[in-house]
Amino acid sequence: PGYNYIYRINCGGGEYKDESGSVWLADKAVGSGKLAVSKKQSAVGSRKSATQNLYWSSFSWTDKFPGMSAFFGSQRRTFDPIKGTKDWQLFQDFRYGKDQLKYEFPLPDGEYIVELYFVEPWLGIGGGMDATHMRLFDVAINNKIVLHDLDIWKEVGTNTALKKIVRATVTGGKMVISFPNSPAGEAIISAIAIASVNKNIHAARTPSLVKKFAGGQLLHWMDIGNHQYSDTSFAIHSLPPVLYGADWMQFSRKPGNPIAFQLADKADVFIAIDKNSINKPAWLKGYEDTQTEMETDENAGKKYEVFRKRFPKDAIINIEHSRVVGAIMILPVTNMQPAYDLKPVNSYKTNVASISSGIKKETVGGRECVVVKSVGKTNVQWPIQTGVADIYSVTIKYYYPGETKRTGKVQLVNTGGTMMLSEPVTFTFTRPGKWNTVTFNTSNMVNAGNYIVKLELENAEGLTISGIDVQ
Secondary structure (H helix, E strand, O other), X not given: OOOEEEEEEEOOOOOEEOOOOOEEEEOOEOOOXXXXXXXXXXXXXXXXXXXXXXXXXXXXXXXXXXXXXXXXXXXXXXXXXXXXXXXXXXXXXXXXXXXXXXXXXXXXXXXXXXXXXXXXXXXXXXOOOOOOOOOEXXXXXXXXXXXXXXXXXXXXXXXXXXXXXXXXEEOOOEEEEEOOOOOEOOEEXXXXXXXXXXXXXXXXXXXXXXXXXXXXXXEOOOOOOOEOOOOOOOEEEEOOHHHOOOEEEEOOOOOOXXXXXXXXXXXXXXEEEEOOOOOOOHHHOOOEEEEEEEEEOHHHOEEEEEEEEEEOOOOEEEEOOOOOEEEEEEEEOOOOOOOHHHOOOEEEEHHHOEEOOOEEEEEXXXXXXXXXXXXXXXXXXXXXXXXXXXXXXXXXXEEOOOOOOEEEEEEEEEOOOOEEEEEEEEEOOOOOOOOEEEEEEOOOOEOOEEEEEEXXXXXXXXXXXXEEEEO
């Protein structure tokens, strides 16, 4: 009581209103590879407007690697109930890490109280385990240790809220909360609150990729459970992994004025389009199909196709507000590839293949295949389609009973006849009842479009191919 709460941060999660009606801000990051911040960000005075042009921010190990997602490898969430609080959501998401994890808050010099909220989400689950000393870490404020060898499990156990209140003095216009030592495991934190008796201190700005917007409201940290629209209770049921934590525009379900926003930095804009819509909007031209889907709980499950386009800094994006648009998301540009097992695989069987003389289509082992019948030159061609600009792999499934290796050449050709790739491939002996595979990748980025995969062979009599997979 009597304190001015300047910052409340939901570490590792989105904006949250607690049981008391207080709003906790979504975790956000600035810096290398994320959002450019003026070099003038430094110490601030005690004036009311002192922090208006500054940003608070979280940081992690990814700041040393430009082009990486800000929260990669340092953010998780759980759906388990949390004892000791009604505000489960505040504790169910969290940040974790070692000495590179920290939070920086512009603040006038003076005295503050800092509330630190923790939960142990992993150790001791299921009971029967003594997890004492399995996670130990220090918490520092401006390089001064305020909590030494914190052992959450020893104090409260698993999935139980733990609150620590410490006092801190700021000199130099900035408070840095860090985790310099972790003798066992990694540091973990769920929420931070900072307060002062000075009523005239205001929070610095929250980092954002959007600096101007209209036609909706800008929200931070997209997650499942979010209300899809501002005027309905439809909730997001599933998301492509890349979209967790994105800035996003929430708007009315009822069509209205165009949705417009201006970017503060270069960014990827993602649009979710109703999968059942017959005609895609004309303005969607130039967006690439990510081959991923968003799903909501409308009508027990409504699916949206997700499209993406990259825009430069200061770009103004205008999007027609219609019923087919389900969501608009904005993410910093990264050079991270999606996890290999999350990339879609398209299979092309021999029924779509074109064959030269000397090759026959036959059923082998219950599969429709192409079988080489000649010792001369032969070829097989598959028309393929790529949905997003990316590096692609092509896997050929084959059976070859001969003991002598046979070689061929795989080519990737665009619709204009330009050779994009030419790679040698080798086919080796296959045991009866088994199938072998040979895989190559394009090495360079291939744009979305239509292509031909052509396999040229010579003296490959007996080689049987069941099809190709393109990933």
